[in-house]
Amino acid sequence: MDVQYFATFRDLAGERARRIDEPPATVGELLQALAGRYGAAFRRAVFDGERLSPIAIILVNGRNVHFTGGLDTPLAPDDQVSIFPMVAGG
Amino acid sequence: MFGWTGTILRVNLTKGKVSREATDVKLAHDYIGARGLGVRIISDEVDPKADALGPDNKLIFAPGPLTGTFAPSAGRFDVITKGPLNGVIAASNSGGSFGPELKYAGYDALIIEGKAAKPSYLWIKDDEVEIRDAAAIWGHTTPDTTDLVRAATDEDAKVACIGPAGEKLALLANIMNEMFRAAGRTGVGAVMGSKNLKAVAVYGNGAVRVADPEAFKAAVMKSRQMIQAHPVGGAGLKAYGTDVLVNILNQIGSLPTRNYQDGYFPTADKVGGESLAAKQLIRPKGCFSCIISCGRVTKVDNPAYQGAGEGPEYETAWSFGPDCGIDDLDAVTKANFLCNEYGIDTISLGSTIACAMELFERGVITAKDTDGVQLTFGNTAAMVEMTRKACTGEGFGAKLAQGSYRLAESYGHPEYSMTCKKQEMPAYDPRGVQGIGLNYATGNRGGCHVRGYTIAVEVLGGAGGMDPRVTEGKPGLDILFQNLTAALDSSGACLFSTFGIGGPELAEMLSAATGVEYSLEEFLKIGERIWNAERLWNLKVGFTAADDTLPERLLKDPIKTGPAKGMVNRLDEMLPGYYQERGWDESGVPTKAKLKELALV
Numbered sequence: 001m002d003v004q005y006f007a008t009f010r011d012l013a014g015e016r017a018r019r020i021d022e023p024p025a026t027v028g029e030l031l032q033a034l035a036g037r038y039g040a041a042f043r044r045a046v047f048d049g050e051r052l053s054p055i056a057i058i059l060v061n062g063r064n065v066h067f068t069g070g071l072d073t074p075l076a077p078d079d080q081v082s083i084f085p086m087v088a089g090g
Numbered sequence: 091m092f093g094w095t096g097t098i099l100r101v102n103l104t105k106g107k108v109s110r111e112a113t114d115v116k117l118a119h120d121y122i123g124a125r126g127l128g129v130r131i132i133s134d135e136v137d138p139k140a141d142a143l144g145p146d147n148k149l150i151f152a153p154g155p156l157t158g159t160f161a162p163s164a165g166r167f168d169v170i171t172k173g174p175l176n177g178v179i180a181a182s183n184s185g186g187s188f189g190p191e192l193k194y195a196g197y198d199a200l201i202i203e204g205k206a207a208k209p210s211y212l213w214i215k216d217d218e219v220e221i222r223d224a225a226a227i228w229g230h231t232t233p234d235t236t237d238l239v240r241a242a243t244d245e246d247a248k249v250a251c252i253g254p255a256g257e258k259l260a261l262l263a264n265i266m267n268e269m270f271r272a273a274g275r276t277g278v279g280a281v282m283g284s285k286n287l288k289a290v291a292v293y294g295n296g297a298v299r300v301a302d303p304e305a306f307k308a309a310v311m312k313s314r315q316m317i318q319a320h321p322v323g324g325a326g327l328k329a330y331g332t333d334v335l336v337n338i339l340n341q342i343g344s345l346p347t348r349n350y351q352d353g354y355f356p357t358a359d360k361v362g363g364e365s366l367a368a369k370q371l372i373r374p375k376g377c378f379s380c381i382i383s384c385g386r387v388t389k390v391d392n393p394a395y396q397g398a399g400e401g402p403e404y405e406t407a408w409s410f411g412p413d414c415g416i417d418d419l420d421a422v423t424k425a426n427f428l429c430n431e432y433g434i435d436t437i438s439l440g441s442t443i444a445c446a447m448e449l450f451e452r453g454v455i456t457a458k459d460t461d462g463v464q465l466t467f468g469n470t471a472a473m474v475e476m477t478r479k480a481c482t483g484e485g486f487g488a489k490l491a492q493g494s495y496r497l498a499e500s501y502g503h504p505e506y507s508m509t510c511k512k513q514e515m516p517a518y519d520p521r522g523v524q525g526i527g528l529n530y531a532t533g534n535r536g537g538c539h540v541r542g543y544t545i546a547v548e549v550l551g552g553a554g555g556m557d558p559r560v561t562e563g564k565p566g567l568d569i570l571f572q573n574l575t576a577a578l579d580s581s582g583a584c585l586f587s588t589f590g591i592g593g594p595e596l597a598e599m600l601s602a603a604t605g606v607e608y609s610l611e612e613f614l615k616i617g618e619r620i621w622n623a624e625r626l627w628n629l630k631v632g633f634t635a636a637d638d639t640l641p642e643r644l645l646k647d648p649i650k651t652g653p654a655k656g657m658v659n660r661l662d663e664m665l666p667g668y669y670q671e672r673g674w675d676e677s678g679v680p681t682k683a684k685l686k687e688l689a690l691v
Contacts, residue, residue: 006337007330007364054553055321062342062522062653064549067557080653082341086552088322088589089332089363089384089404 128170154582194294253433354652409440
């Protein structure tokens with residue numbers, strides 16, 4: 001599984017991407033593992049207490065997990081995960 | 091009047107006559123200002139069948155009642171005219187400081203009529219207005235024009251001007267102000283050029299009075315705090331600019347690639363906001379009264395594409411980048427600089443070059459047509475060369491400067507023009523994002539994202555968003571955004587203030603500024619009125635329901651690669667509901683009952 005970071009998450013993670021050889025079963029578990037790796041600032045950016053932050057955009061294979069089960073979204077070994085802060089433009 | 095100045099300035103270039111009239115209070119209340127006021131004036135004073143590049147068209151510069159106050163990001167104004175690209179009422183919105191200066195000079199609108207006998211520019215200093223000879227500035231780029239005009243008028247004057255593209259009546263020509271802000275779309279620059287008008291310089295010693303200073307101040311401070319607290323309005327846009335969208339649109343598989351032939355571009359990151367911040371950004375920049383500072387002051391050191399200026403924005407980085415199969419940010423930014431200097435719409439020109447690339451690769455046109463240039467996707471040097479030629483109007487560039495619809499049609503293949511109502515769509519593939527497709531198709535000025543930016547909810551909405559892949563609920567979403575944006579545009583506020591505040595806050599500030607009690611419902615109703623007025627004009631010009639559509643590619647050809655592979659836009663599931671919810675008949679014509687409700691009869 002490839003996890004890619006964008007915008008401020010590149011600073012929070014200190015890297016652009018990470019390959020995960022044994023991905024966890026769900027998005028929630030993945031984010032917990034990543035937060036454990038990257039620290040408190042990363043944790044605050046992806047979690048709102050125990051819930052998924054309403055202003056984080058987590059995509060699994062291009063789908064926003066807010067529409068696929070949130071933290072319970074299942075993960076498969078070949079999945080592509082993209083993590084964005086809330087962004088905007090036009 | 092409060093918020094409004096109470097005065098409209100009218101300049102007839104044919105007669106060389108300057109006059110003033112009182113702002114119609116009822117019109118101001120019912121249409122607010124800027125876009126709304128301009129739409130009403132054009133509807134009342136210009137024949138829909140008039141030649142957009144003829145002397146009977148009118149060109150209006152109009153700020154809103156909030157413009158020039160310290161409401162957050164309240165520096166906007168609109169340029170309103172019959173747009174020559176497609177005949178709609180073009181209301182092209184810009185930022186910077188020109189709008190506030192027009193208010194300080196004392197005007198709710200500047201209406202320009204007729205055509206000057208020779209190249210001219212306007213110099214407005216409060217109530218002194220001169221029509222001056224522009225022989226010395228005709229032919230100059232927009233930055234040089236701005237400097238020359240300031241030297242001849244006042245070093246603090248704000249200048250809106252056309253570049254050589256507008257002088258040559260290119261249908262993609264824009265109007266630039268403060269050198270780097272653009273009233274970009276629908277060919278408003280060509281209208282200005284058709285009037286032999288090179289520039290408008292304005293300086294004002296006045297101020298904007300508000301009806302209830304204490305209530306206004308409280309409403310403004312509350313709104314400022316809400317924007318500051320918002321992750322986008324308060325920090326994100328300043329850090330990365332709008333170009334930050336490249337990666338998220340690509341990651342959802344809806345970044346239009348190679349003239350919308352696909353929705354995913356593997357090297358998109360190279361032209362995204364993160365790369366821009368790392369390689370080219372000098373500093374962020376904000377417009378008048380803006381705390382968001384989405385603007386980019388940038389430079390390119392690469393000798394091949396050396397330059398300095400502002401931008402690119404997301405749509406620009408997309409149009410000269412992935413839409414042309416290009417991932418060279420230096421080249422993209424150079425194209426952006428050229429367009430600013432020569433005064434041409436970056437969205438439409440990039441998309442037109444992409445169209446030409448497809449025509450070339452399909453063998454419809456050859457190097458004989460393209461002045462010997464191998465105009466293939468991914469050919470960076472060719473893209474920059476064609477941008478330059480379009481800007482100067484030379485060779486094949488003169489055709490590019492008329493837009494992709496006329497280009498493709500002239501070679502017998504209009505289906506390769508990625509336009510709605512002849513205006514190029516921007517940087518969101520509606521096959522992966524259903525609601526923006528409905529917005530493109532029903533947009534009053536054609537392919538346009540800003541007037542109904544459902545992307546904010548469908549892609550960027552976080553927990554409060556809507557699934558971009560479903561069509562359910564999208565008619566209502568589009569209508570809400572279209573109505574709200576029409577009212578917002580008319581107030582003088584910036585669209586990006588909605589990263590933080592919404593209709594209630596805008597209505598509150600507008601009420602305190604003007605002394606007119608605007609509820610949220612009334613604010614949205616005004617937006618609906620403006621939208622329907624624009625629609626009525628379009629019907630008179632000859633648009634029908636058949637024009638509320640997307641290029642066939644987006645309805646029939648699935649995205650080829652990436653996360654949205656296999657998808658098309660399902661417009662037929664959304665359009666009937668849109669008409670119904672709008673109170674229009676099945677042909678997309680506003681019913682008598684709806685027009686009566688909106689006081690449009």
